Amino acid sequence: EPEVTQTPSHQVTQMGQEVILRCVPISNHLYFYWYRQILGQKVEFLVSFYNNEISEKSEIFDDQFSVERPDGSNFTLKIRSTKLEDSAMYFCASSPRTSGSTDTQYFGPGTRLTVL
């Protein structure tokens, strides 16, 4: 069964450094998402991406964040200058965009980002 994959599983970085989190969505899916979960808190929506552009983003997704689909398979989240409060589990998801019904999002296993 196809699944969303994410790399790395754990990333440790110094405050102020740039990080890129990578995701490979399910191959025939058209919508892509990033969510994050700070330890002990809710999973929060960051951004959705469709047709090579951001379709929606939350207040969390400020200028420090960017997303890209550099090729036909990868979907990346970049944090330009990490802060301590960026430490969280980051989940990638994809959905097929089924017209006329609610899309189901399929999630990856997550990348745990630790900012020191």
Added chain:
Amino acid sequence: AQSVTQLDSHVSVSEGTPVLLRCNYSSSYSPSLFWYVQHPNKGLQLLLKYTSAATLVKGINGFEAEFKKSETSFHLTKPSAHMSDAAEYFCVVSKTQTGANNLFFGTGTRLTVIP
């Protein structure tokens, strides 16, 4: 605005006994509701979803949930717990009913199954 409240952060049941994980929602629209499960070191897996068809929704692994509009609830149940059910469960509401939109998660309920 959309939100969900999971009433229990931790539920503990004995193997073979029923499971009840409670969820209440708030939505400005007719909601789509989901339950996701997360096993340790695994991604979030969809258990079931409600999209305004039948109010009793059956999912994988013997789980089901009933949408009750009058109570704004979407509780998850299973008649008989199995050891493999031990995991974190998330109740989720979608922003709108069709198309792809961001999801709003509850805080999660950790289910422990006692042998």
